[in-house]
Amino acid sequence: MRLLSLLATLFISFSLHAETFTFTAIPDQDESQLQARFGKFADYLSQELGIDVKYVPVKSYAAAVTAFRNNQVQLAWFGGLSGVQARHLVPGSQAIAQGYEDQFFETYFIAHKSSALEASEELPKALANLTFTFGSKGSTSGRLMPEHYIRQAFQQAPEEVFSRIGFSGNHSRTIALVQSGAYQVGAVNYKVWESELAAGTINTNDVQVIWKTPAYQDYQWSIRGDVDQRWGEGFTAKITQTLLDISDKDLLASFPRESFIKATNSDYQAIEDIAVAIDLMTE
Numbered sequence: 333m334r335l336l337s338l339l340a341t342l343f344i345s346f347s348l349h350a351e352t353f354t355f356t357a358i359p360d361q362d363e364s365q366l367q368a369r370f371g372k373f374a375d376y377l378s379q380e381l382g383i384d385v386k387y388v389p390v391k392s393y394a395a396a397v398t399a400f401r402n403n404q405v406q407l408a409w410f411g412g413l414s415g416v417q418a419r420h421l422v423p424g425s426q427a428i429a430q431g432y433e434d435q436f437f438e439t440y441f442i443a444h445k446s447s448a449l450e451a452s453e454e455l456p457k458a459l460a461n462l463t464f465t466f467g468s469k470g471s472t473s474g475r476l477m478p479e480h481y482i483r484q485a486f487q488q489a490p491e492e493v494f495s496r497i498g499f500s501g502n503h504s505r506t507i508a509l510v511q512s513g514a515y516q517v518g519a520v521n522y523k524v525w526e527s528e529l530a531a532g533t534i535n536t537n538d539v540q541v542i543w544k545t546p547a548y549q550d551y552q553w554s555i556r557g558d559v560d561q562r563w564g565e566g567f568t569a570k571i572t573q574t575l576l577d578i579s580d581k582d583l584l585a586s587f588p589r590e591s592f593i594k595a596t597n598s599d600y601q602a603i604e605d606i607a608v609a610i611d612l613m614t615e
Contacts, residue, residue, distance in 0.1 A: 351562060352384045353377070356400070357409035358393045360471065361504050361524060369586040370409075376583060380574045383563065392501075393470030397421070406559050407571070412437075412472035412550045412603040417613060419597060420604075424557020427597050428568065429575040430549070431589030437550035438522040439473045439481075441543040442507065447516040449542045455485045456542060464490065465498040465515040467506050472550050472603065474503055478519035480606050481545055504528065511539040527588060549603060552595045 355377075357370055370387040378385040388405050390396045393414050399405045401421040410418060419425045441459075443449040449456055459482075467474020479490055486493045498515060500506040503524035510518040511534065525541070528534050553575055560567050575592045578584060584591065607613045 352386050353381070353407070353559075353563065354386045354388050354405045355407035355409070356388045356390050356396050356405045358396045358411055358414050358468075358470070359390060360411070360468070360474075360502050360521060362502070363389065365504075372583060372586065376578070376580070377571075377574065380577075381571065393468045397470070400425075400554070400556065403556065403558075406556045406562075408554050410552060410554050411470070412548070412552070412600055413476045413607055413612065414470050414472070415552050415554050416600050416604040416607060417470070419554055420613065422556055425554055426557065426568070427552045427554050427595040427600060428572040429592045430552040430595040430599070431587060432591045432593055433523070433589055434549060434551045434595075435593075436547035437473060438547055439477050439545045440520050440522045440525050440541045441478065441517060441545075442510050442520055442525070442539050443517045443542045444510050444513045444515070445538055445540075446513055449517070451540065451542050454543070455481055457485070459517060460486065460493055461495050462516040463496045463498075464494040465500050465506055465509050465518040466490075467500055467503050467519065467521070469499050471503075471521075472548075473521040474506060474519055475499075476603070476607060476610075476612055477545055477548055479610060479612075483610065507534060507539070511535060513538075517542075523588060549599050552600070553592070 357366060359366060366389060374385045374387040388399065390399055396408055396410065397414055397418045400408050400418040408418065415427060419427065441455070447462055449458060466478065469475055482490050482493060490497050500509055503521045506518040506520045507525065507528055509515050555568055555571065576594065578592055
């Protein structure tokens with residue numbers, strides 16, 4: 333009986349460790365950049381956790397939320413909005429870590445030179461009747477927060493403020509569309525703007541930042557509430573600590589983040605309140 337009990341314990345332990353742990357991330361940049369970043373990240377998690385870890389790419393923010401809801405992935409790098417949407421659909425799920433910078437994130441409003449807009453301390457009223465592109469429909473920095481501030485400034489929905497609106501799909505594309513003049517104005521994640529500026533892909537003679545939003549909470553790692561049942565008690569705490577302990581400068585720079593710090597669901601209550609107010613919780 334002791335032998336059978338030992339074999340059963342070993343089998344359960346092996347099964348827990350043999351199962352592949354999967355994660356995804358919202359596609360906020362070009363696919364090649366995401367593959368490079370999260371391929372390295374999967375290798376890091378696998379080494380630190382001692383299990384097989386796989387990055388599962390998705391084509392849209394909505395697809396990331398769906399993958400999390402359907403248990404196709406157990407962990408996700410979400411934006412503020414996609415995170416509250418996903419956790420709302422998966423009872424017991426938790427925000428466990430965020431980038432240090434995600435405590436005070438910003439959206440940059442950028443404008444093509446043809447708009448004649450200049451940098452301002454307030455959202456310029458001269459935006460009215462211009463063409464405008466958001467990022468993804470599910471983006472916090474590229475949709476939720478810019479729409480919130482547009483509604484606040486103009487007391488109208490974006491469709492009523494601008495002559496034409498669009499959704500680029502990601503921040504890199506927003507920058508490219510505004511820089512080319514396809515849209516006169518756009519809203520972009522400040523981290524992506526700064527990364528691409530440093531990489532030399534932005535011509536500031538053609539496009540410039542005209543307004544910066546007040547700070548808000550944004551990206552975070554969210555995990556499903558059932559992972560301890562599948563990978564063993566304490567797994568959530570272990571993966572949380574693994575994220576907080578990341579010190580590899582190249583790995584952190586790929587996000588780009590200075591470090592990861594603890595996060596909780598309550599950190600994103602203001603994001604959820606805004607999403608409910610402008611009816612974006614279910615998009």
